[in-house]
Amino acid sequence: MSEPQATVHSSRQQKVHSKFREGSPLFTELGLLQLLQETYPDHQVTLVGKDGWDFRGFAAAGVAECQIGKADDFYHAIRSYQKGPGPRLGLGAGKLVDTVKYGRWNYVWQNHEYLIYEIDQAGDVSRRPHSSPLFILNSHVDEKQNNTSDITLIDQLLIAVAEWSCAIHDEIYVYDTGCWRKSSDLWKTVQDSAWEDVILPSDMKASLIEDVTGFFDNKTLYKKLAVPWKRGLIFHGVPGNGKTTALKALMASLSHREEPIPSLYVKSLCRQGDGISSIRNIFTHARLMAPCVLVFEDLDSLVTDQSHSYFLNEVDGLESNDGILMIGSTNHLETLDPAITKRPSRFDRKYHFKLPDEYERCAYIQFWQSKLRETDMVHFPDELCSIVARMSENFSFAYMKELFVMALLSIARGGTGDEDTEKPVMVRRADALAPVESGREEDEDDEEDDEDQIHQKKHVIPDVEVLQSLQNNVLLKVLRAALITLVDEMDSTPERDWPSTKRQTGNFGQA
Template sequence: MKHTTSRSSDLSDAFVNISFEEVPNKHSGSSSEQSAVSKDKEQSGKSKDKDAVYTDWKEEHSHEAVDPGLAFSNILRKKYAGWSLVRVTQPFFFPIHGYPELVMRPIPEETMDSSIAAFIPFARKSGRVGGVLAEMVSLGGFLCAWKSWDFLVYEAVYPMGMFKEQGLWVVHQGPPEPIYQLLTTVGSWGQELHDEVLVYDQGWWQKDASLYQEIQKADWKDVILKDQFKKAIRSSIIDFFKNKAVYKELQVPWKRGLIFYGPAGNGKTVSLKAAMHDTDNPILYVRTLTNYRGDEAAMADIFGMARRFSPCILVLEDIDSHINERNRSFFLNQLDGLDDNDGILLIATTNHLERLDNSVSNRPSRFDRKYLFDDPDEAERRLYCTYWQKKLEHNDKVSFPDSLADEIAKESDTLSFAYLKEAFVSTLVLMATEDIDFAETLKAQVKELKDQIRERPPHVSAINPGSVRCASSGELAATRELLQRLSGGEIQKGLSTNCIMPSANTGLRRWI
């Protein structure tokens, strides 16, 4: 480092002096009166009470405040006269502590005020004991080196009105251009994905490294579907990113939409993970549209980020739970309106395609391909049995001949892949605790699961799970009588007693 440390003094003292500045009061008295008040303060300070810590804090933090960040900038300009100074008001966009090419160490003479913000325990399944302490710097200064330049970086969290603000100050002995280059580089690095998936949840974008690691475990060999079907899905995704020039030559927008639909438990999610593993392009995953500014703001955030990261994959799982009558028009406008969506491959999944409006699911240029993940036929169930045969071939306790695989594939009609997996897993769990026969137990598990499907409650529709059951006239009469008793009078006339259904506007039940 090239810096001398003679200019650096105790940072905490400097910041306390400027955190809250006294502003002249237009109602203040004469100079003699102010002098008398000062003498009174000096005398009272000589005999502090037993709550000295609280008294000191109250005296230092009860003044009328101006901008502490600007005052701190002025102090740094005086300390480092002739040096370049840049103040950053939103350090969130400049993660200097994570940037790997920036060498940092604390300034020896400055007081480092840091606090433990959180404790993150290791997952129990990792077998490790303990966890990680998340530390937050409230006040500190650092000597930094990047390329051939040296910098001083100061950080501080300070009160500003009713809230707290975080500030970052970068000082350089020379022209300001190296500071701007450093901030631009760090800001760009912070906006990139580094073995991460960008997840939108609760109104915010967050980088998720654990989800990225889960995607890396996915492989098409673990997806039990017919080869032709898997090849069609893979081609739709791979060819999209390869054929940008073809789209431009044909003068058509370089964007596509795919829908994976069908009953639950038939491979949509695992196929989605395998598809995401296939690409090196950024992945943006939408978990919810919940946003304090509303669904429209969430959609604007989502597509705005996708346009910035394009070419990319944008994933909307369970799209039928996100798109409704109220926000559908705005969604369609974002999907194929005037904005440029070049390079965005949108993949949506749903268990209930019938719940989506035709303007979403059946309009070309919005979702161009729909892939049905239906309950497996006998050939696919046989493929699934073959998959388990290979997994268990080295297990001496399990005898799994081809004849048993053929029998299970034939007898497991009406079962989804998820139910088939449950049959195999429950059989192996029972074998681990009891001395039982694999073949007989597996067949018994298949029969039991089929019986469970047959015993579904009569009001649950297997064909259209989204249908709403109408209440009987007796139920409605009893409900009307209860409401009348609670209200102490007659219920308003003109209410239909045909059906009770959810309200799209309030999320509550209402009479229609």
């Protein structure tokens, strides 16, 4: 910008800023627009709402250049401190954040120069601090000399910024308490997951992977067969058996595709009202993001009696749901409306995450063995895996994880397993389990069987023969002591009989 131009711009900025400092009644949207049009008669001025436009992120990504005039006298902001994710845990300190009351930016995109004003409207107490409108300015000369399109340069910029802002950039969309937000932290957590780390029956795991990849790979086939390109899956089973672990691996695998598939995760609906507006917002956004995967965790707690009819209408797709793979997870399949669980074309397949059998428990123990291979704290021979797998009968993966965490912490504190501990009760499995009623529907029958197996009529550890060479293995002795403690602490009340306040919802970190 030449010196005369800079002088003109400074004079104009002074005029606008003087009105701001005076607390002028002109500071309504219409008044501000008129003031800027009068101050910049050689510019086009366009008013846009701030929400949904990430101009700074667009520039930070290297697509544009943005210079905020903080060094001059025409910048006012309320500075606050935003806590970091966990400074005491070494996860990053907090940062200073400005809530702009009056600011001016010089913005350059595709060699075109723009001015952006952000001005808080004086006296408008109903407006949220971060939602002040933006005013985008571009000179008429630039428009006449360089624009060969029917769309103005400002509108071209707005379209580019809007499309970039709607897309996800190493993020996952999370719907919580009535609105969508992007979460880079959740995306990072998901990236640590892989199908190789998911322990499931091999046929179920292969079917699930094929179900997901086959859906996104076969858009053309769906169209050729005149079948709607949408699908729904339900993950169900008692807590702690891998539903969330599988969801994370699924999301990670979709994000690694040549054309990444975005993930939308519904954590909770709006706290007020009947949930209908939240369901509308969820499906509207999913249709904009398609192809995508739309995850409803704890579906039974999200869809209420008041909202389930509206939910079914959205699922049925009175508006097109092309490209949307819905996944609902639940710990209580029997509590879901049969209209959701038993009608194909809504949720087409149900995957039951059962208590792991001995083979799967052994595979999980081998996973821990590989994690500890480089440490000299423990001696972890192969033979130990099958022994602990037999000892931990009826343990979920969540309990298996806690078993190893407890044991390793004990060893780190110098524990040897020789400490005074109540000897385990050794009984046959048939004597340990409560009787199970027959005659129920298969999926729900299996799920309740799992709960009955977790909550036995008396807490026991199966009688397992231990090789002489492992009798003094410290890890085995400490694991056995931890087993006794966990079995003793197991809540004997099935989760279906818990008070509603004890049930957890939206817990994406739980397996």
